[in-house]
Amino acid sequence: MKTRITILLMALFVSFNFGFAQQDEECMNNLSIFDSYVKSKKYDDAYGPWKIVREKCPKFNRAIYVHGEKILKHKIENSAGADQVAHIKDLLKLYDQSREHFSSKYDLAEIMVDKANLVYKYQKELNISIEDEYKMFDDAFKQDKEHFTNAKGLYTYFSLAVDLFDAGKMSAQDMFNKYDDIIEVIEGIINGNTKSLNKLVEKEAAGGTLTKKEGRLKKYYESSIKAFEEQVVPSMDKKLGDRATCEVLIPLYEKNFEDNKSNTVWLQRAMNRMYAKGCKEDPLFLKLVEQKNSIQPTADTAFYLYLLTDEKKYFDQTITLETDPLKKAKLYKKLAGDLKSKGSYSRARQYYMESLKLNPSDGSPYLSIAAMYASSANRCGDTTFNKRAVFWLAASEAEKAGRVDSRLRKVAAQTAASYRAKAPSKTDIFNCTCSGEVIKIGCWIGRSVTVP
Structure with a gap:
């Protein structure tokens, strides 16, 4: 009996495997x-x-x-x-x-967002309401925010929040909160890709050659950063539009201040938005900054206090408090931009260079330095020829932007070409018989340029 059972089990096993093999x-x-x-x-x-x-x-x-x-x-x-x-x-x-x-x-969010994007594309065919569309993206964000990295999905998610606000189904505060939530995710994606990109840029700058895989990764990091910085975030800001003017923000934050004066996240977001929308002249902005600084001093609050008071102690505090290299690079760039707008070009260049040290794959500081050189040509050259020679220096600086940052390659090339067109011509060089000579540029620039 035992033998017959064994033979039967073997037959079933062979039959099962044969069927599975056929399948x-x-x-x-x-x-x-x-x-x-x-x-x-x-x-x-x-x-x-x-x-x-x-x-x-x-x-x-x-x-x-x-x-x-x-x-x-x-x-x-x-x-x-x-x-x-x-x-x-x-x-x-x-x-x-x-x-x-x-x-x-x-990943969970990847699938949920793919489904949400599909439903959004065919919302009319599926007869889906804005609320149901929004919920699909919102569920993905809440359940797996870490992997919600789809650029199109993040924009659509916010766009639907604005649509709900316009329909009277979402409050202004909730809409602004959603904007900030999504921007924080985007900043995380950009920072992660930037750190990876910087390693590859530094390898190339040191004379190394990227492997094929590293070359592909470099292009991916660059395209991803460009997509978020030049397409997604500007599109979100455009969608937000007049819904976030000073006339809208100030009464809203005045109304909610007392209830949120101990909420550091609310305070941070409120002052960031007011600064971004050009509301820093309103007394409420200083009130928000001072309140945030009193309970949780950060590099951001110190930076805002520096802008408001122009006191060096806040400037020093800004640099000391920020420890993240990329955030510090952005602060240096902000500080440089503020100094540039005030005409303090030498200090502005100093902080643009500090920004470049911390974030070498961002070529925009080179373009800003080039612009300062170009605008200083008349006052930093001692002769007509030497004044125009400053544009060679400006062009050279602009070209650096394209070398380190392929996202800026086209604009860097166009900018450099426009500067070179203002520099001395071949005829000017022939007439002065000065090809190969080194010209020292004076005033704040303090650099030299060789006549081609």
Whole structure:
């Protein structure tokens, strides 16, 4: 009896493995077929074999979900009515399945945001309300903020908050809070990418050669930073628009001050927003800064007090309190910008250079220094030729921006070209017979330039 049971179990085991092997072979063949079709962008041909693998072997290969997204997006874009809605819902289901079967490859927020972006794109077809759309992004943000890094998703999330405010379904304070919440996430993404980028820039500056992988990573970090700094954040500010003017902010913060005067986060955000919107002349701004500084002094509050009072002690406190290199670089740049606006060019250059030391992949300080050189040409040159020679120095400084920061390569090249056009011409150089001579530029500049 025992022998017969053993033989039966062995037969079942062999039968099971044979069936599983057959299924594996069928899935492998169909995987190969739809993979080939997808690579040649024949998505309609890929749909049939892809569907077989998805249904029979959902854990077989991640290509089911990577390629499946492309196939279903094609179906959605090339259909209408009930068929289109069915494909949209199927893609939403596919997103869930991708995390179900390959959880290590898909973060929760990544899937939730992909679904939210899809629903937002086809909101009319799905007949989704603004509240339900917003909730999808909000749930992703609350459940997995760490991995909510999708640029489009972060902008749409805020855009929907503004829409809710306009519809009278969200308070102004909640809308501003959401802006600050999202900006903090964006700043975290930018800072992380900037730190990684700086290591690669420093390697190149030291004469090293980047590997292919490092080269790809450098481009990724640069494009990501550019997308957030030049597209997402400006778009958020544009969307916010007149909803955050001084006329709106001052009464709001006056009204809420007493209830929040011990809330350091509220105070920080309130003074940051008032500064950003040019409301620093209002007495409320000083009131917010002094209150924040009295309970939690930070580099930001010290910086604001320096701007308000011009007292050196607050300037020194600003530098001392800030320990994060990137934040300190931004503060140096802010301080330099303030000094530049006051015409204190020598000190401004000093702090622009300090900023560059801490954040070498940000080329914007070079452009600011170049602009100060150009604007000082008339007063820092002792002859007409030497005054125009300052523009060579300005052009050289502008070109440095493009070398360290590919995001600025185009504007740096254009700026340098405009400066060179104002420098002495070839005829001027020929007439002065001074090619190769070194010209010392006086006043605050204190630099030399060689005549080409």
